[in-house]
Amino acid sequence: MGDETMDKADIQAGRLDSEALAENFADVHQPLDQTAALVEAQRCYFCYDAPCTAACPTGIDVPGFIRAIATGNVSGAAMTILTENILGGSCARVCPTEILCQGVCVRNNVDGRGDQPVAIGMLQRHAIDHLDPAAAHPFLRASATGKSVAVVGAGPAGLACAHGLARQGHEVTLFEARTKPGGLNEFGIAAYKVPDNFAQEEVSFVTAIGGIDMRYGLALGRDIALDDLRRDFDAVFLGLGQDGVRALEVPGGDLAGVHNAVDYIAALRQADNLAALPVGAKVVVIGGGNTAIDIAVQSKRLGADDVTLVYRRGPAQMGATVHEQEFAQINGVRIKHWLRPLRLEGRGGEVRAAVFAAVRQSDDGSLLDAGTEQSLPCDMVFKAVGQAFVPPGDVGLQLAAGRIAVDQDGRTSLPDVWAGGDCVAGEDLTVQAVQDGKIAARAIDLFLRENGS
Amino acid sequence: MADLRCDFAGIKSPNPFWLASAPPTDKAYNVERAFKAGWGGVVWKTLGEDPPVVNTTSRYGAIAVNGQRMVGFNNIELITDRPLDVNLAEIKQIKRDWPDRAVLVSLMVPCEEAPWKKILAAVEDTGADGVELNFGCPHGMSERGMGSAVGQVPEYVEMVTRWCKSMTAMPVLVKLTPNVTNILAPARAAKAGGADAVSLINTVNSIVSVDLDHMAPNPMVDGKGSHGGYCGPAVKPIALHLVAEIAADPECAGMAISGIGGIETWRDAAEFISLGSHSIQVCTGAMHYGFKIVDDMIAGLNNWMDGKGYSRLQDFHGAAIANLVDWQDLNINYELVARIDQDKCIKCGLCHIACEDTAHQAISVTGQGPLRRFEVIDPECVGCNLCAHVCPVEGCITMAPVDNGKPYLNWAVDPRNPHAGAAE
Numbered sequence: 001m002g003d004e005t006m007d008k009a010d011i012q013a014g015r016l017d018s019e020a021l022a023e024n025f026a027d028v029h030q031p032l033d034q035t036a037a038l039v040e041a042q043r044c045y046f047c048y049d050a051p052c053t054a055a056c057p058t059g060i061d062v063p064g065f066i067r068a069i070a071t072g073n074v075s076g077a078a079m080t081i082l083t084e085n086i087l088g089g090s091c092a093r094v095c096p097t098e099i100l101c102q103g104v105c106v107r108n109n110v111d112g113r114g115d116q117p118v119a120i121g122m123l124q125r126h127a128i129d130h131l132d133p134a135a136a137h138p139f140l141r142a143s144a145t146g147k148s149v150a151v152v153g154a155g156p157a158g159l160a161c162a163h164g165l166a167r168q169g170h171e172v173t174l175f176e177a178r179t180k181p182g183g184l185n186e187f188g189i190a191a192y193k194v195p196d197n198f199a200q201e202e203v204s205f206v207t208a209i210g211g212i213d214m215r216y217g218l219a220l221g222r223d224i225a226l227d228d229l230r231r232d233f234d235a236v237f238l239g240l241g242q243d244g245v246r247a248l249e250v251p252g253g254d255l256a257g258v259h260n261a262v263d264y265i266a267a268l269r270q271a272d273n274l275a276a277l278p279v280g281a282k283v284v285v286i287g288g289g290n291t292a293i294d295i296a297v298q299s300k301r302l303g304a305d306d307v308t309l310v311y312r313r314g315p316a317q318m319g320a321t322v323h324e325q326e327f328a329q330i331n332g333v334r335i336k337h338w339l340r341p342l343r344l345e346g347r348g349g350e351v352r353a354a355v356f357a358a359v360r361q362s363d364d365g366s367l368l369d370a371g372t373e374q375s376l377p378c379d380m381v382f383k384a385v386g387q388a389f390v391p392p393g394d395v396g397l398q399l400a401a402g403r404i405a406v407d408q409d410g411r412t413s414l415p416d417v418w419a420g421g422d423c424v425a426g427e428d429l430t431v432q433a434v435q436d437g438k439i440a441a442r443a444i445d446l447f448l449r450e451n452g453s
Numbered sequence: 454m455a456d457l458r459c460d461f462a463g464i465k466s467p468n469p470f471w472l473a474s475a476p477p478t479d480k481a482y483n484v485e486r487a488f489k490a491g492w493g494g495v496v497w498k499t500l501g502e503d504p505p506v507v508n509t510t511s512r513y514g515a516i517a518v519n520g521q522r523m524v525g526f527n528n529i530e531l532i533t534d535r536p537l538d539v540n541l542a543e544i545k546q547i548k549r550d551w552p553d554r555a556v557l558v559s560l561m562v563p564c565e566e567a568p569w570k571k572i573l574a575a576v577e578d579t580g581a582d583g584v585e586l587n588f589g590c591p592h593g594m595s596e597r598g599m600g601s602a603v604g605q606v607p608e609y610v611e612m613v614t615r616w617c618k619s620m621t622a623m624p625v626l627v628k629l630t631p632n633v634t635n636i637l638a639p640a641r642a643a644k645a646g647g648a649d650a651v652s653l654i655n656t657v658n659s660i661v662s663v664d665l666d667h668m669a670p671n672p673m674v675d676g677k678g679s680h681g682g683y684c685g686p687a688v689k690p691i692a693l694h695l696v697a698e699i700a701a702d703p704e705c706a707g708m709a710i711s712g713i714g715g716i717e718t719w720r721d722a723a724e725f726i727s728l729g730s731h732s733i734q735v736c737t738g739a740m741h742y743g744f745k746i747v748d749d750m751i752a753g754l755n756n757w758m759d760g761k762g763y764s765r766l767q768d769f770h771g772a773a774i775a776n777l778v779d780w781q782d783l784n785i786n787y788e789l790v791a792r793i794d795q796d797k798c799i800k801c802g803l804c805h806i807a808c809e810d811t812a813h814q815a816i817s818v819t820g821q822g823p824l825r826r827f828e829v830i831d832p833e834c835v836g837c838n839l840c841a842h843v844c845p846v847e848g849c850i851t852m853a854p855v856d857n858g859k860p861y862l863n864w865a866v867d868p869r870n871p872h873a874g875a876a877e
Contacts, residue, residue: 042520045845048802051822070519104823109799110846 005345005353009379010281011257015303021274024301028192029093029122037126041070044118045106052101052120057427057435058085062101066123077127079138084438086163087156089202090185091431092125093193096290098323100431133201137208142169147448150175150233152220155183157239157421157433157440159206164441165237166211170448173233174212177219183241183421185430187266190294192301221392230416234451235444238404238412238419239437242428244388248286252344253383257351261285261295261384268298277302280380284354285309285333286341287384289319295382296333308334308376310341310356312367319386339374340367344381353377389423401425410440418444455758456765457751459493459555461732462624462649462709464582466493466555469722469766470750473713473734474498474559474585474628477744479533481543484556488547490744491751494555496626496652496734499532499587500540500576501561502568506531506594514661514671514681525687526737527661529672529679531593532561537575545579555732556580557626561587561599564609566616573621583624586617588639589655591632592681601655604630607642614646626711629653629695631688636695641704650709651699652734654692656682685737689715693728700729701774717746719753726766727773785867786859789836789852791815791829797849800825804840804850812839 016024032040044066052062061080068077081088097103097120105117131138147170151162154176162172180186182199189199207214218224220240229236245260252258257280271277279302285292288311296309311318314337315325325335339356346352358370389403398405398413403425410418420436422428459469471494472478472487479498487495508530516525533540548556558581562568576584587594588604595602603609610627617625627643629636631654643651658680660670670678692714699705712730716722717738725733738746763769793804793816805827808816815833820826829840841850864870 039520045801045803047800048806049818049825050802051800054822106799106801111797 005347005375006282006377006379007352009257009350009352011278011379013278014275015279016275018273018275021302025191025195025274025298027195028190029125031129032119032122032126037069037123040119040123041066043107044070047106051104051106052118055100055104056084057100057429057432058091058438059435060084060088060101060124062120065127066118066120069123069127074127074130077123078131081124081127082138085431085434086160086206086438087185087202087430087434088124089128089205090156090189090194090199091434092121092128093198094185094189095121095429095431096321096323097121099321131205133205137205137210139163139167139209141167141209141211144171145169145448147171147234148173148232149235149237149444149448150229151237151239152224152229153177153183153239153241153421153423154181154203154214155239155241155421155433156185156430157241157423157437158183158237159203159239160434160437161237161239161418161420161441161444162212162437163206163209164438165444166209168441168445170211170234170445172212173215174207175215175218175220175224177217177222179216181214181216183239183433187269188262188291189269189430190265190298191269192298219392221395226392226395226397226417230414234416234448236417237410237437237440237444238417238423239421239433240389240392240404240419240423242387242389242422244390245383246386246388248341248383248385250341250343252346252351255344255346255351255381256349257346257379258344258381258383261287261291261382262387264382265291265295265298268302274302279304280378281305282376282378283307283380283382284376284378285382285384286354287311287382287386288313288317289384289386290321290324291387292382292384293320293324293328293333295384297328297331299380299382300331300333304380306334307332308336308378310336310339310354310376312338312340312359313361314338336374336376338370340369342373345375351379351381354381387422408439409443410436411443416447455755455763457493457755457758459732459766461555461711462583462626464494464555464557464624465553466732467553468493468751468754469726469730469732470747471495471555471557471711471732471734472739473736474557474587475736475740476530477736477739479535481547484543484547485550487739487744487747488551488554491747492554492744494557494582494732496557496559496585497540497544497581499559499561499590500537500572501532501594501599502563502572503537505534505536508534509674511672511674515685516661516687523685523737523741525661525683526685526740527659527672527681527683528656529592529674529681532559532587532590537572541575541579544576544581548580548582555582557583557585559585559587559628561590561594563597563599564603564613569613569616570620573617573623577621577623581623583626583649584617584621585626585628585652586613587628587655588613589628589630589653590682591630591656591658592679601630601632601658604628604639604655605633607638610639611642611646614643614648618647624649626650626652626709628655630655631691631695631714632658636698637702637705640699640702640708644705644708648708650711650731651705652711652713653699654688654695654714656684657688657691659683684715685741686715686717689721693724696725696730697728697774697777700771701777717741719750719757722750722754723757723769724773726770728777729771729774731766731770781864783863784861785864786857786862788855788857788859789838790831790834790855791836791838791840792851792853793827793829793840794849794851795826797846798827799846799849800827801845802827803843803845807839807843812837816840 590600
């Protein structure tokens with residue numbers, strides 16, 4: 001049927017003027033001003049053995065820092081946060097607080113009042129933003145140990161580990177495959193969550209402790225070898241992330257206009273001029289995680305007329321939180337569920353439609369075709385069905401479920417190599433990566449001290 | 454509809470809600486607005502001798518608690534800074550225009566007979582319903598031998614009251630300062646001097662806060678601060694106690710009481726009336742929210758009285774005095790135990806940590822996270838109410854009486870009291 005494909009692809013840059021783009025990609029949350037922060041901080045009950053702290057992967061003393069805000073000790077609040085989470089600034093912006101600290105705030109339990117949880121993320125941001133960027137780094141380094149550690153990957157896990165090690169007096173060399181540090185904070189998170197070069201400013205803050213030598217453009221398995229690192233350093237931490245994009249094997253995947261969401265987001269994050277980014281008139285996003293939400297919303301905010309996010313299961317099974325799903329919807333993204341991608345159809349080598357099979361869930365949880373198809377006309381398709389860890393060649397690391405196997409301290413099967421972040425099993429969250437790096441730094445520090453000089 | 458009409462030592466007002474002598478009653482403009490809003494009476498801001506005093510700029514300090522502003526309020530303002538004849542003319546006009554409202558006039562002149570005689574005659578000429586002798590102001594005027602400097606010396610209180618009673622037919626109220634060790638001394642002195650009534654409390658002497666950047670008390674006047682008068686909701690418990698002391702004192706019987714101190718709602722007013730106040734006076738509440746708060750004070754008191762079956766203020770006036778006893782008359786055999794409503798509990802743990810750290814280790818915690826459960830260990834609970842107060846959920850923790858079968862027993866005769874029965 002002719003109206004189920006687009007007659008003409010309409011991919012173009014500059015759908016919106018620069019003013020509209022600036023507005024669309026500015027800070028998605030207005031920061032709390034001092035009065036608002038005070039009022040919000042005073043809503044905290046200062047719970048005993050607080051559930052929010054237990055829910056935080058980095059274990060931030062949430063009632064403690066909020067009370068400090070309430071008393072006007074805002075720099076003390078920032079230190080309370082940074083003591084457990086040196087990337088507290090980005091976590092305040094990107095954490096899915098609705099399923100972590102704020103999800104367990106006892107104010108959610110107050111019956112009949114429809115009470116809202118304390119806005120912990122916004123308060124955390126208020127505290128961290130209070131720090132004077134021109135001031136000296138707030139943590140002191142211990143005296144030099146003479147030990148050196150190679151940290152691979154300058155994302156949240158690597159940065160947290162490097163900071164923890166540097167603080168203990170070790171010398172850290174931080175290898176990053178890209179030309180810029182920050183990991184997903186710089187290349188993956190939606191632009192409006194970390195605007196104004198925040199990721200780079202945070203890296204500068206973290207590395208200002210000293211003792212961290214940054215090396216860019218060096219990828220493990222390509223430019224540097226694990227064996228060499230193990231030989232040249234006293235210990236190694238791998239914060240490699242997940243560089244692989246899970247394949248979506250459907251016919252038509254090679255048509256023009258079909259993109260991996262992560263690649264497009266990385267390009268968007270690095271773009272000097274958003275008006276130069278081409279985007280389709282009708283966009284289909286395939287996937288149900290936060291990356292799918294991020295590319296769908298950003299497409300819409302670049303000026304796409306019509307953005308449809310298609311997920312093969314229901315809202316409850318989506319990797320994106322309910323909050324993120326609602327955020328997409330209020331941004332004008334249509335979400336369709338229970339549709340399995342069948343094929344992408346094109347004309348002249350350009351994608352014109354995405355065709356899905358309607359599915360339903362069987363009793364055992366598997367998906368069964370319901371027998372009907374739906375064709376969504378489109379001129380741009382984003383694949384966002386997940387990322388995967390790509391091992392850096394056969395370097396003797398044991399894997400578990402496709403990622404690096406580690407013990408509870410983040411130690412790998414190699415006695416002098418630790419790993420953390422998205423390259424190991426666990427929640428793929430910035431805050432979890434920070435915790436992995438922090439834990440590994442403690443274990444490495446202990447290891448280096450026990451192994452004498 | 455209950456009858457809220459108030460008869461205060463012969464002064465009539467349509468309701469017991471008066472505005473206290475303070476900035477809200479400094480001018481006809483304000484008083485006119487107050488009467489239009491429904492206030493039953495005013496005590497005109499204190500008049501003194503001409504030439505009028507001069508006030509500073511920067512006059513108020515305040516305390517906010519957990520986002521609630523002006524829980525405590527303090528001022529360093531003196532008495533009216535307008536010429537006496539201007540005030541007198543306005544009072545006269547107001548009383549003429551609002552004959553059904555109580556118009557009282559606060560006065561403060563030096564402790565000599567002549568100035569009192571002169572100003573009383575001038576006030577009487579306005580048709581005002583009564584005078585309130587300002588023996589309470591703790592700042593500024595006290596340094597000039599007036600205000601609380603008089604109120605703190607019972608002999609002066611009695612002397613000036615007696616002068617005034619002999620000089621005017623108007624009812625005389627003596628406004629008392631709380632800045633004394635025993636409120637009964639000045640109250641009894643007022644009675645001895647012939648006062649028709651007392652009004653209390655005036656403000657509590659205070660330094661409301663210190664500006665840590667300028668190292669000076671607030672409110673600051675060009676880098677310096679001074680002690681001032683403290684009022685607002687924070688002083689209400691102090692005022693309730695002092696009002697009750699006088700209401701319960703046989704020697705003070707016969708004097709009317711105008712209750713003042715942190716009154717902002719009908720409930721506050723009902724509490725003051727139940728402890729013996731005949732009228733109540735408001736200042737900070739009006740300064741915080743404007744005169745409109747009297748709407749709910751009138752309607753709320755009315756609804757509450759209807760619900761209780763009280764048709765007139767006299768029906769519950771002083772009713773709580775009968776239940777105000779000395780500690781030694783409390784029933785030592787009475788027992789309460791805390792009860793936690795698990796359906797209402799939000800698992801904040803404040804009851805547990807308060808009891809564990811600062812009380813009797815009588816609330817246990819079991820389980821983790823959202824499944825944790827807080828329970829009272831009955832044998833350890835002394836029924837102190839701390840948990841019920843810290844609990845942020847209304848009605849979640851209640852104090853249940855324990856039926857222990859023991860009879861009333863007070864400390865005076867308790868066998869555990871080594872001095873029991875000594876007085877007999």
